[in-house]
Amino acid sequence: MGSNWTERVSAFCLRPSRFLSDTTADTFLAELLRELRDDRASCGVKLVLLSPLCEYPSLLCPSDVVGEETALELMSVFAQCPPWSLQLRCQLLVALTCVLQCSSCASSRSAASQDFLELLLQVSQDSSDIHGDGSQRFLRATACECLWEMEACCPGLLSQHLELVGGLRQRETCRLHQAFAGLQTLVLRNAVYQLSRQTGAAAKNLKALLEGNSSLAWEADQDSGPPSEDPAPLASLITAPMGSVPTLHTGPDCKELRSVLSSLLEESYLLTPLCQAGMLFRLMEVVAMVPGIPPAIFRAQLLRLLGTSEVCLFHVTLLMKCAFTDSLFSSEDEAFILKRLLMLSQHPLLATPEKLFFMDCLLHFPENCPISCGDSDEALPVLLTPRLAAVLLPTVFNDSATLLARLNLLSLVYLEEEEEEEGGGLAFLSEHVASLLHIVDNGGGREFVVTFFRAAFLFLLRFCHVERYTTSLSHQLCQLYLRHAHLAPHLINMADQTQDRLADPAWTLDFLKILQKGISEVPPARLTLPDLGWHLKVLARVAEESQISQHATLSFLSAILTPSSSSPRLGGDWHRGNGVLAVCRRLLVHPSLDSLLVPLADVLLHLACRYGDTDIQDHARLYYALITTLSREKLAAVLTPGKGEGGCQVKKRTLSCIMSESEGPTGVLAVHQADKPVLRLVAASSEPAADAGDQNPSEDEDVQDEVALQTYREQLADPDFASEITLTYRLTHSEERDPRFDHVFSVRLHFQLTDGSYDDLQDISVPCVFRDRPSPAVTLRLKPRHPYPTTLHVTAIFTAADGLCWHAALPDIQVAFPQLFQPLPAPRTWTPASRLKVFRGLWEEICSEDSDAAVSLFCCRLQESDLVALVTKHFLPFLVSDASRKDEFSIAVFLPPQSHVLLKIRPEDDAVHFHIATDNWQLLPRINSYLLTITSPQEAAVS
Template identity: 60%
Template sequence: TKTVMTEQWVEKIGFFCRSPVHFLSATGTTAETVLSELLRELREDRASANVKVLLLSPFCEQPLVLCPSHSVGEETALELMSVYSQCSPKVLPLRCHLLLAISSVLVCTDCVSRRSSATQDFLELLFLIVQDTSELHSDTVSRSLRATACDCLRELEACCPGLLSQHLELLGALRQRENSRLHQAYCELYTQVMRNSVYQLAQCTGTGPDHLKALLEGDTSAACEVTQDTDLMNSKDFGALSSLVLGPMGVAPVIHTGPDCKELRLILSSLLEDSYLLTPLAQAALLHKLIELVTMVPGIPPTVFRAQLLRLLGTTEVSLLHVTLLMKSAFTDSLFSAEDEAFLLKRLVVLSQHPLLSTFEKLFYMDCLLHFPENRPIGCGDEMLPVLLTPQLATALVPTVFNDSVTMLTRFNLLSMVYLDEEGEDEEGKGLTYLYEHLVTLLGIVGNGGNREIVTTFFRASFLFLSYFGHVENYSSQLIKHLCELYLDHTHLASQLINLANETQNKLPDSSWTVALLQGLQTAITKVPLTNLTSQELNCHLKIMARVAEERDIPQHSTLHFLSAVVVASSSSLLGNWRLGNSILAVCRCLLIHPDLDTWLVTLADVLQHMAKSYRDTDIRDHSRLYYTLLTNLSKEKLAGVLERGTATEGDHVKKRTLSYIVAESEGQASILTIHRTEKEVLKLVELKLTEPRTQFDSPDFASEVTINYNLVHNDHYEELRDISVPCLFREKPPPIVKLKLKPRQPYPTTLHASAVFTTQEGLTWYSELPEIHVSFQQTFCPVPVPPAWGRLDKLEVFSALWQEICSECEDVVESAKSLFCCQLEKEELEILVDRHFKAFLVEDDSVHGELRVFVFLPPLSHVLLKIRREEDAVNFDIATDNWHLLPHINSFLQEVTSQEQSPR
């Protein structure tokens, strides 16, 4: 039975951890049910320790699914701690996994950052475990619990920096006392807590050596004065704490302690001595934190690391060499001499080509060369070679055809930077010659049928070579010749050549190399007899010609002759292929928008007319006929506008997109047809306070108005609304005013949900949610619709008659109702309230007798009548209405307006 239960839990827990959403939907349960079931099984004595370890995995992998709020997380953590307290000391794996599960729950549900009571209880439990000395001489397995507790404390401190700062002295004592393999765990924990604590002090103003000394000695009463309100978890710039090594030009928070830092210097010396006992990764982490400590405390000289440099400069561990470079970036010539810098650079060169190292390690070392932190840098950039990396020193890194692609390209890039200075002094430099010969060698491999990887490597190397040496006419012109010959032998490389031309033109906009390459390809293609071409080769040639036709500086007469030959002289078997016809039309389309269209207009018209008549595919004939019609009936400017490219390239800005836009095959119709959704609100609705003349009441369909913009959706209390269309919206001009009449079916407050669909200057359509429009109950108030000639007495007569009718029929008529609202207002407050909210609706102001009468009409058929009078201890609002459904809204409205006017008592 236990075996079956275990198998069931294995399957169930695996399903839940892989996809909690699918698990909950497939089983029809909720996360709360799963949580209670897991906790129940964990408390069950019949379940084995292995099953309970399995049950804890969801708490570690999906804690937010089981505990969606911090309150649930705190309760779950307390339950798990209760399970821990009931566990037998012998089941160490279960106790370790319980600690990990509690840590995950507390961290992920923000209980740690909130410093909840469950977090404090868990910290007390962890400190009891790490201080337990009864296991110092026990077996290795029993130490795993203390190791896990150290890991949990380090995780809590990492997620909530400064959490353990008040326990720094205790952690230091535990580190010094521990002499087993757990010394590394205590050392890492202590270093992390000390680094975060010092950072807390550095963030505060007015800190000095006394505060630092109090922190290190455990004098919490002095240290807390500064640190209690500066938790790192609340610091907005805590992201910088991930690494404070900012280099010689960077700025890190510092504590001005002066030269007297004996306590911290002793601690650093002790930690550096202990670093020999740690694993390489732990040593690197420890040194990284100590570097940050010295950076924040200028009173400690960087020479404290001097004793470590000998082994660090000679290390073969990647992590230790990396932390050495971080150390050099932080302290430069205050720690590293010129001889140290030269030695470190030479070592990086040796390691970058060492045959016993893996490819990834050698790539890392070459990247270190490109970002080498010099003692006295002469420039700042993303990739800057150190001055000491001379061509003679870099000779060991020359690329060869036996390198893998990534290594070859990295070496090619590095050597290009090295030989760039050499080329400036001597154009016939050997380094540049070698790089070009290497490029030609790669080209030969591609020409002999190289695989896809070598083809990609060659074109990337060509781009790198042109980026650095495209201005060297001798090599760039030879490269064009070789590329044209390569293309004629391998026409399937058309896409790679076009990409190389585009990227080179973007990288070197002032260079004429791209135009020269395309012109060379144009010449080479036009010399090839058409009878020797297959359909696939012809498609590749047309793709190249379409790219050539985009260049304004290239004469297009030979392109037109080639097109004419393809259309007229080719075999009829080819003139039926839709793909080939579309390739021809792509070239024609580029020629139609070329600035020199007038010089070859007749020839292009003949090509299009011939295709419109003779091509077998109906779609191609239709497009040819359309292009021919546009060419012969529109001016050059209008033709360019109709055929304007739909997608703007970088640096360009398409100002309009016409509805008659003619789409080419590969121009991405999705961007035109898709309605894009904005990430945030880009438009805003503003309600305008308009004073309407009383003639509006002469209209039989009048209603209260709210001025808004664009599209609205609302509930059934109002008539259906239509979308609003605004022809054009200018940023520099005042926004257009649009009016929308809301016709209430019931005069209730409501919320209008608005959105906008608009087209930008680039021609893209966007959808944006707009802020909701809240229509308050008061906004539905209207004066009573009586003839304009009526005076005050006439309105008062209507008020009295309607009041009497409502009072006499409220018991018989279901819809009528009376009510009373009372509040405490001073005389002046009442006058302000009436003037602000009821002035437009007053029909009688009998201040002598202390009674005011208010007559409000609420479309479409409701009325509200108020008699306001002052009593000895209150103000009474007698309410009468022919629609009792309005009473809750009337009461809420009166509560709101009277509370605004009441003075604090």
């Protein structure tokens, strides 16, 4: 019966809606409660039965009536539960809390919630230990946590028990002291807030609460609604403007409240930093609501708080400064906090997220005399001078987040300066951005490229008005692009973002003009086909600007379309032809079209008559007909529907001037865009790699030690040797069925790389894909330039059964790092001993080299059986040592184009040691991450 309930509860928690489709919530709840009342059920089964009530109480108890009945049943089970069933009793309290809160019984102060509240208070006061092992403390701790949850969700619920909670805190000397201290602070804060919302509440009401006289405390509230009817402001009381904080006028005589606050503050150092921060925050709210308590009550805690490096405590200190400003913090305190933030922002022992937090605090520093009130924008404190901020000057050795944060902070600092001398702060930032550009120019990785462009954008955002620096940056960016054309998407994105964010778009226009001039002046001999595709994208972006002359763009298009011995030949490439058409399309709607008419018509006519792709010819012929037939207004209406007068009607009217028949034929000739994925590539099960031991022993040859490595190296002298990785996929339909695409024909797959780590992939043609037939295989041959994981964007053009041509995007293909692993490409006739000799030779070479070679050590705890299973599952194709030896495994992994990863796995007394040697040090982080993944407990559980 227990296993049956385990399966049912697991099925419910996995998919509650599907589970309840076969039954009802009331029926399932009744079965749960009936089984909980059964004395024959074990405690383990009852714990399983309580999990639905803890995780889905709203689903099982949708109304307060059902919730109250369920709570009464659970309290009955709790009363009958034996004292030794500690875990079950704790879980019952948690389930009761969830049910009463989610069914609104607690907020409506129902009888069941009041009974449960009394039960929690009774359990929390029971300090007797029946078994003498301290187990009663766990039950009391659970009861205290449940009280905290009840009070947090229903503010004021425990206000009448404030004196009792305070007494529990004072009596506790064990770890429950912290829990009761947090509970008392929460109840005190909510009680003061509720009193401040009442009419006529005064010091006597607060004093009565602190002394436990509940009848006197709430006599003014007998005719009003429950005190928790508006709990929303409690979430953001201290962060709101101080004028909106409710006030409890008690006069100067608040010695009872002052005594409670002093007692809590004096013992706060005993709590954990996170609990201290929560307590101080709520006590701040209490002091803010009671003017009779001066903020100086926190003065004794400031010395400890100002010297801490705990993020939560420093944050609550800044909130305290924001709330009380010069009422609590002197000018010397303010200067000290600022210097402390500067020190912590670059402390070498702190983690990067912590240092970034402290830098963000500098940008939102609460000043004693703030210039702006409640402004959420970043602003610097007046006391932060360039001399102080100099400790945060960015360097190229900073990580990406730290570099950008420091650059942003220093930009704001130097933005306040007047015209500076040569070599000042602004000049340093400009040189820093230039140094980042030089690193990108010399082959910086993808992450560094992104960091540089973000840094350049930040610099432009702050100093776009300083012409001598921004103009220099524009020319440097242009030269960088001409040497590395694959950076075009970053430059286009920078132009878009600066145009949107900068008040004056002059820099963007000047930058695009410089790019246009640089591209048009590239000698034909230096123009390559890959670069040409990026140049066309940049020129298409330049053509969107109405204030930029486009004659240079048209001259460039004419030059690349005119055959010459030095210029690259476009041939019939559809993508580059489409890039030329994209530029022409934007020029068709350019305001200066009248001056561009003749050269643009020549370009379109050349494409229509001489280009090698039929689709490009058809589009060029259509554009040529439009430009020679329609006026500029009608042309704009056709190419930008909705902008011309009459919208779609203008489009139909202008098209009727060209075509005598209806628009029907255009739908057959056009390529339609599918709004949902139609096809997908699913990884096929890979065939196991051939093992060297499978060769015919009579044909194997053994190689001497000194010859093995030399012979192996001679193979790698050929750059095309073992340079490809073959991945096999199945082209299938997407899971969401569309009957129109059950049968598709002439599928053309196009693959777009997301980085420069691989050579471009050729398009792949598939004759047909039928939903009711086996999926055709698609083989990708990747040729890496660098052995890194990547993502491939895939699109497809195909013909449906109705004769229409469709274009659709496929889900991206993720090429993971382990998919790049290849066995050692040694001759197939070599014996395993020869491969082991190559392994040893490579290991000695790597361990002796000082260039790109690197060695490392990875350790983990694995049993012998788990280690053998791990090697068999992940490294068997790459094993070069004798598989029967369990004391050491030698593994050689080859990663195209010419990288090696060598592993020596040895089980030691304390852990399994993975000795790593690689001739490409940049692979070490990925290798460590891969080993951490395959040796994790989750991976072991799956295997």
